[in-house]
Amino acid sequence: MTMITNHMPTAELQALDAAHHLHPFTTGDEINAKGARVITRANGSTLTDSDGNEFLDAMAGLWCVNLGYGRNELAEAAARQMKELPYYNTFFQTTHVPVIALAARIAELTPGDLNHTFFASSGSEANDTNIRLVRTYWAQKGKPSKKTIIARKNGYHGSSMGSASLGGMSAMHAQGGLPIADIHHIDQPHWYAEGGDTSPEEFGLQRAQLLEKAINDIGEDNVAAFIAEPVQGAGGVVIPPATYWPEIQRICDKYEILLIADEVICGFGRTGKWFGSETFGIRPDIMTIAKGLSSGYMPIGGSVVSDEVASVINQCEFSHGYTYSGHPVACAVALENLRILDEEGIVARVGTETAPYLKQKWEGLADHPLVGEAPIVGMMGSIALTPHKESRAMFAADAGTAGVIGRDACFANGLIMRHVGDRMVISPPLVITKDEIDTLADRAWKALDATHARLKEEGLMKAAS
């Protein structure tokens, strides 16, 4: 077997990748023809590829490297734990120190009486847990007909059968027989794209009231829960109008249904507080966590539930669990990550210092002729590319055509932003410095100029009718 190392020529690594590796959310033929970019190293907020090019990673990997890259403490926590107890399960009436410590720490950090965590290795698994958990909860309470989970179009909750069913991504539902039964999707609070002439405040109320209508249509006796991200991440960083969440909370309080806040992106400092639920005044019964929990250094996720939900679930044997639920090494790394986020005041600094600075720079991008809006909360923001600012028009070309050009222009300018359709999104490491924020805004402006020039050249600055 060949030794495959960082020192191999990029073309050879790409050829092997094309020959043997199937990529997620990628057209294989396309990536294989041009060769995937090989990332070899990272430090702080900067990535390096196999040709020595550096990029400012304004996506924190996939929304997860909150602490930034290259923290030795996390590597050491993993090594210590691997030597002491690399693995044991939590099924057989057993437990271990890292899982106890992490569950207790999460209970301290999360708001309200969210005091009990069921662990998984990812956000997808945690949301699969949630589906079974809420249905088991109602069955246990003598209401087995309460099964339907209401979710939202263009929401993202993961890629497994259950979590992708909760998600409202049409491209995902089109493959593999989704969604599973008893999931109902309502429209999203995406004012820019769908609000028309309605004011954002009025539109936020209208979209929240769709939940009440759905509960009444399906019947309160048949509804188990509502799940939503405080801010839709993968949907394009859709920040709901200020009226949306209070109305959702009112409806959840009025009817007997559980509220699940999917905090996989919003959790652990992303919105400027520890949880998006705090930023938006949400009182969930269940929170999904993953990503920033370990800053992506190890795969770990979980469902954090209230005292009441735990007291009901604990009455039965919940026939559910993953080999790696509460994996000791992942727990040890997550604990160390939470310690640093707290002790170095990183979450606090985002809230009071770096996020306000980023906001001012980011909102400046809205002055660019190609940009329809540039909303941001904490360390997650988006820009809408548009051929016509005043009318918030979409492009006549297929959705994503301008977005891909924009994404490539960012790469060419040493900046990693993602595109979601024709929106560009950022979610940088929470440790990003003010200097790096200046660089981010400069490079983003240059990338917008380049994108604008190319769209004009190719005759793509046309509005959809």
Ligand SMILES: *Cc1c(COP(=O)(O)O)cnc(C)c1O
């Ligand atoms: C990424 C994400 C998930 C899925 O997490 P994985 O670890 O990729 O399975 C779930 N919910 C939200 C909001 C996410 O952004």
